[in-house]
Amino acid sequence: MHHPFDPVRTMNSLTEPLHQHHKHCDELFADAEAAAAAKDWSRCKSMLERFRDEMEGHFRTEEEMLFPAFEAATGMTGGPTQMMRIEHAQMRELMGQMQAALAQTAGEAFAGAAETLLVFMQQHNMKEENILYPMCDRSLAGQAADLGPKLHEKLEAECLAAQ
Amino acid sequence: MHPNLSFEQAPPIGVPYRFFLTAPWFGVAAGLLLAVFGGEMLASRWTPGTLAATHLLVAGFMLQAMCGALMQFVPVAAGGNIWRPTWVAGAVHPLLIVAVSLLVAAFLSMHPPLFIAAAHVFLVTLAFFGVVVSLALWRTPARGATIMALRIALLGLLVTMGLGVTLATGLARGSDLPLLTLTDVHVGWGLGGWALMLLAGVSYFVVPMFQLTPAYPAWLARGLPVMLLLGLLAWSAQLAGLGENLRMGILLFGLAVGSAFAVGTLYLQSRRRRKVSDTTLLFFRTAMLCLLAIFLSGLLFAVRPDFWNDPRAAIWIGMLALVGVFVSAIQGMLYKIMPFLNWLHLQRLCGLNMLPPTMNQMIPERAMRRQYYMHLLGLALLLLAVWQPALARLAGLVFAIDCVWLGLNLLQAVRVYRRFKAELEHKTAAAV
Known part of the structure; x- marks a missing residue:
């Protein structure tokens, strides 16, 4: 029987892998944050590296493949995708701040940057999942058969390259 | 027209902040009122002091x-454009202070003209606020449970x-209306239809976000x-007359719905990934x-x-509802x-050249944690004081301290904001 608190599987869409990958990055974030809270700095270092690499892979998949396809299909170049690029840059900065705190094993500074990144990342993901991805799914529906697997492959390749 | 990927729509920071x-200082006033009146205020819900303190809280x-949160939340999270937010906040915020x-x-004082004046200010302010926010919620392209809950909350x-306006004018001028029954319906809509509905709608959004829950x-x-x-519609039917058992049944139903939300939230939080x-x-x-x-007490x-x-x-x-549920949340x-x-x-x-202080530097975690313990102490004393009136003054005082502390912690955040902004302006000026 379907557990009443488990999410219902959404329809397979072009952006589904990116959607799922958000959750995966959440897990990696939570591990890195927990390791820092436990002052297990060596574990934190490896978890943070993994988290940053996967985030970077995610950003690149969007910035190098999904966004250009969306912009080409809609002609919207200065709108939502631009906003998302700026937010990616801000998250890169915050991850840099976490890295710097880690290098100094500064627990409080790490926790502060992590907290900020978490809230920022969640509101960013929500905007993508609720607004931008559905817009992409609609405007790129014609290319889904081709672009869908490509997106998936790129995301996997970027993240595998990271490991 | 595509919905905006908003933060562009976020109102100026002063809109929610005012x-x-x-908010906290009304809590301080409520606590001090209890400290002054003492145990008699907890003997019945109908004493003047109780009614005054209750309304200081609600x-x-x-x-x-809640109004401040809606001004921020509706444009940013619900995609609804609020008409001239700075202007709306600039009017609604002081008018609400006057009304309360x-x-x-x-x-x-039980002075009739004051009831009439309060009723008028509330009527004008909240009708205006309600229309402005409803329009934004009506036009948003966003869909989903949060939007539905927010719309019903506005109705609530x-x-x-x-x-409330009917009750106030009824008290002032005398009325044939069943004021006690009206009060129960007023309380039901206020706590269930407005406050809990809004809390639920916002929680759907922020609980997964803050704690990485499903x-x-x-x-x-x-x-x-x-x-x-x-449940609220059925509860309102008591205005036309309902048997005591049916009334209790409807109340328990409403409390059960509330507890389903509570259990659901606790369960999700227990499964959090963070x-x-x-x-x-x-x-x-x-x-x-x-x-x-509250539900368990209702069953008892x-x-x-x-x-x-x-x-x-x-x-x-x-006490459980106001201080325990809503003030805590x-x-x-x-x-x-x-x-x-x-x-x-x-x-x-500051763009990308410089990073502002992190969230934990705005209000240190330690300061929040200590204030939380003070809140717990205040809540526990207030609950005890219901049955042990000798504790009432102490409980009121501790709750007042709880709220002062909250107010100071929030002001601390504003100080950090101002300091950093001044530094930034200084640097920009120096660069030019």
């Missing part, structure tokens, strides 16, 4: 925080206000507002446990009518929202 920074503390002050003075606010399942997220609304816990989580759990405790009162007939039973429920929420808004606005000012 409400947020005012129409002062809670309403300020008049109402509290009216209860304490307006019904609560309408009944999302609320759709059946719960959508079922809750509908069930609550049905392992680190923070003060907001503690506040939220406290709120949800109190919501559950249903089987023990002798308890229910004790006037202190209603005070007990009210709001305090926890403010501790996330204000540091984040600070960071976001500062971040935008």
Whole structure:
């Protein structure tokens, strides 16, 4: 029987892998944050590296493949995708701040940057999942058969390259 | 037209902050009132002091925080454009302070013109606020359980206000209306239709976001507002006359819906992926446990009518609801929202060359945690004082300290914001 608190599987869409990958990055974030809270700095270092690499892979998949396809299909170049690029840059900065705190094993500074990144990342993901991805799914529906697997492959390749 | 990927739509920081920074001080006033009046205030819900303190909490503390939150949340999270937010906030915020002050003075003096004046100011202010926010929620392209809950909450606010205005004018001018029954309906819409509905709608959004919990399942997220609304409609039928058993049944139904939300939230939080816990989580759990405790108390009162007939039973429920559920949830929420808004606005000012202080530097975790313990102590003393009136003055004082502390912590966030902004302007000026 379907557990009443488990999410219902959404329809397979072009952006589904990116959607799922958000959750995966959440897990990696939570591990890195927990390791820092436990002052297990060596574990934190490896978890943070993994988290940053996967985030970077995610950003690149969007910035190098999904966004250009969306912009080409809609002609919207200065709108939502631009906003998302700026937010990616801000998250890169915050991850840099976490890295710097880690290098100094500064627990409080790490926790502060992590907290900020978490809230920022969640509101960013929500905007993508609720607004931008559905817009992409609609405007790129014609290319889904081709672009869908490509997106998936790129995301996997970027993240595998990271490991 | 495509919906905006908003933060562009976020109002200026002063819009939510003027409400947020005012809210705690109404809590301080309520606590001090109890410290002055002492145990007699907890003997029945109908004493002037009780009515005054209750409205300091609901129409002062809670309403300020909730209006401020809506001004921020509707454009940013619900994609609804609020018409001229700075102007709306600039009018609604001071008018609400005036309205509550008049109402509290009216209860304490029982002076009829004050009731009439309070009723008018509430009517104008909340009708205006309700229309402006409803329009934004009506036009948003966004869909989902949060939007549904927010829309019903707005309706709840307006019904609560309408009944409140009727009660105030009835008290002032004398009336044939069944004022006691009207009061119960007014309370139901205020706590269930407005406050809990809004809390649920916002929680669908922020609980998964802050703690990385799974999302609320759709059946719960959508079922809750509908069930609550049905319960409130049935509860309102007592104006036409209802048997005592039926009335109790409807009350228990409503409380059960509330506790379903509480259990659902606690369950989701127990499955959170984030392992680190923070003060907001503690506040939220406290709120949800109190919501559950209200339902359990209701069950107890249903089987023990002798308890229910004790006037202190209603005070007990009210204390759990106001201080236990809503003040706790709001305090926890403010501790996330204000540091984040600070960071976001500062971040935008400095671009990518420089990073603002992190959220934890806006309000230190330690300061929030200690204030949380003070809140717990205040809540525990208030609940005890319902049955041990000798504790009432102490409980009022501790609750006042709890709220002063909250207010100071929030002001601390504003100080950090201002300091950093000044530094930034200084640097920009130096660069030019």
